Amino acid sequence: MFGFNKKINDMNDPKKSLDKADKTLNKGLTGFFTKAFVGQENLDKINHSLDVAKQYADYGNLNQTGMAGTAEVMTIADTGMLVNYNPVVKMLLKVTPQYGPAFETTAETAVSKIAIPRVGDKINIKYNPANNSEILIV
Numbered sequence: 001m002f003g004f005n006k007k008i009n010d011m012n013d014p015k016k017s018l019d020k021a022d023k024t025l026n027k028g029l030t031g032f033f034t035k036a037f038v039g040q041e042n043l044d045k046i047n048h049s050l051d052v053a054k055q056y057a058d059y060g061n062l063n064q065t066g067m068a069g070t071a072e073v074m075t076i077a078d079t080g081m082l083v084n085y086n087p088v089v090k091m092l093l094k095v096t097p098q099y100g101p102a103f104e105t106t107a108e109t110a111v112s113k114i115a116i117p118r119v120g121d122k123i124n125i126k127y128n129p130a131n132n133s134e135i136l137i138v
Contacts, residue, residue, distance in 0.1 A: 014053075015054070018050060018053055018054050021050060022047070022050050025043070025046060025047070025050070026043075026047070048081065049081065052081060052083065052088060052108075062126055062127075062128060062134060062136045063126060063136055063138065065128075066126030066127055066128060066134075066136055067097055067098065067099070067126065067127055067128075067129050068097075068098055068124070068125075068126055068138075069095050069096055069097035069098055069124075069125055069126070069127060070095075070096050070122050070123065070124055070125065071093040071094060071095045071096070071122070071123050071124075071125045071135070072093065072094045072096075072120065072121070072122050073091055073092075073093060073117045073118065073119055073120065073121045073122075073123065074091075074092040074093065074094055074104070074119065075091065075092040075119060076089050076090070076091045076092075076116075076117060076118070076119060077089065077090045077091075079108065083110040084110070085113065086110045086111060086112055086113050087110065087111060087113055087116065088108060088109065088110050088111075089108070089109065089110075089111055089116070089117075090106065090107070090108045091106070091107050091108075091109070091117065092104065092105075092106050093105055093106070093107055093123075093125070093135065095125065095127060095132070095135075097127070103132055105127075105132045105133050105135065106133065107133065107135040109135065109136075109137060111137065123137055124137070124138045125137055125138060126138055
């Protein structure tokens with residue numbers, strides 16, 4: 001009752017916490033009241049933030065298991081979102097991996113506001129070789 005008997009492991013898993021927050025905001029009676037009091041426009045912003053947070057929860061192991069490479073920034077655009085007061089940008093990158101052929105991919109990621117990449121900059125990245133769109137700036 002009231003979450004007192006929950007396993008500690010369930011409380012520390014970010015994916016389960018984000019799924020629970022998504023369910024709470026969008027389903028049932030609490031979802032109805034959230035939409036009524038917050039409004040649909042703000043609820044859409046909250047849901048987009050949850051989606052970005054889920055994306056970063058999935059990339060947690062990429063720093064350890066990802067393949068290293070360098071990427072040249074071809075285009076960059078601000079999404080208008082912030083994560084810990086750092087802007088989230090959408091970039092078209094030309095990736096040159098340490099092993100294998102170069103490829104282009106689009107990445108949406110948070111960058112430091114004091115070191116925002118510019119077109120033509122080369123940045124160090126790690127990527128998932130099974131899914132080239134999963135990129136982490138290191």
